[in-house]
Amino acid sequence: MLAEHLDYDPGKFYSGAEDLPVGAGSIYSAVRMPFFDKETALYYTSAEAGYVLSHECDVDPANDRPFSDLVLICPIIPLEEWLPAYLEDHTEADLKSFLAHLGKRNVSRVFYLPPLPPTLQYGGLMYLNQITHTHISALSFENAERIASVTEYGLQKLDHMIENHLLRPKAVRLKLVRW
Amino acid sequence: MERGMTSLNTGSLPVSVSYLGMSGAGFEAADAALGQDHAYQWNVASRPQLQVVPGLHIVEAAPPYVMRASEEASFTKAFRRSPRVISTGELR
Numbered sequence: 001m002l003a004e005h006l007d008y009d010p011g012k013f014y015s016g017a018e019d020l021p022v023g024a025g026s027i028y029s030a031v032r033m034p035f036f037d038k039e040t041a042l043y044y045t046s047a048e049a050g051y052v053l054s055h056e057c058d059v060d061p062a063n064d065r066p067f068s069d070l071v072l073i074c075p076i077i078p079l080e081e082w083l084p085a086y087l088e089d090h091t092e093a094d095l096k097s098f099l100a101h102l103g104k105r106n107v108s109r110v111f112y113l114p115p116l117p118p119t120l121q122y123g124g125l126m127y128l129n130q131i132t133h134t135h136i137s138a139l140s141f142e143n144a145e146r147i148a149s150v151t152e153y154g155l156q157k158l159d160h161m162i163e164n165h166l167l168r169p170k171a172v173r174l175k176l177v178r179w
Numbered sequence: 180m181e182r183g184m185t186s187l188n189t190g191s192l193p194v195s196v197s198y199l200g201m202s203g204a205g206f207e208a209a210d211a212a213l214g215q216d217h218a219y220q221w222n223v224a225s226r227p228q229l230q231v232v233p234g235l236h237i238v239e240a241a242p243p244y245v246m247r248a249s250e251e252a253s254f255t256k257a258f259r260r261s262p263r264v265i266s267t268g269e270l271r
């Protein structure tokens with residue numbers, strides 16, 4: 001269903017990450033990161049697959065400078081884990097419509113990552129409002145394996161979404177001065 | 180022309196392209212049409228200093244899909260149920 005509507009080539013999306021520094025475009029299998037729980041109004045910690053957004057220069061240990069200890073990251077939910085939660089409150093027709101729009105990248109806040117087995121057997125979803133941070137050391141914990149990097153092609157697709165989500169022009173004009 | 184998109188010939192008048200780039204299909208198409216990376220950021224209506232080249236083929240993307248609150252909540256719910264939750268924290 002998703003593949004039918006996908007407007008980019010999943011075959012060109014990933015590459016190995018072995019010879020690349022840690023930085024934007026890296027995908028990890030299990031990174032400890034915080035999530036806000038509405039029920040308890042507390043944060044909880046989970047080790048989820050994640051997409052690194054921080055630029056490699058900002059997290060390079062060779063760059064001895066302040067403020068290089070935290071990494072911006074977006075959690076990735078495997079498609080098969082998200083589906084049951086979605087279907088609790090939506091019909092199959094809703095799902096088909098949502099997936100079709102997702103494949104065409106009409107959903108500005110969510111990006112569908114193509115399959116990356118075994119972590120993302122059927123692909124995964126990045127909900128851009130869940131972009132968060134973690135400590136750089138969390139990328140070295142047990143199970144936090146760097147499983148891939150996106151290609152230049154994949155990075156372009158993702159950057160378009162992120163840039164549009166975070167930097168699109170404001171809907172209202174701001175005042176030029178304070179008073 | 181890609182599905183869900185329309186084209187317009189702008190002539191020499193600035194045009195509103197506020198939908199430009201709001202959907203994924205529009206991104207590459209807009210870049211290609213304008214011959215420049217990240218052209219999708221342009222919102223000519225709000226940036227009058229940007230002049231549209233007469234006759235330039237502008238691509239207007241379809242409006243984005245508007246997510247419902249329940250759709251947004253499905254992500255929170257799915258992560259909360261993840262078997263990979265390590266700690267739920269506690270109040271002091």
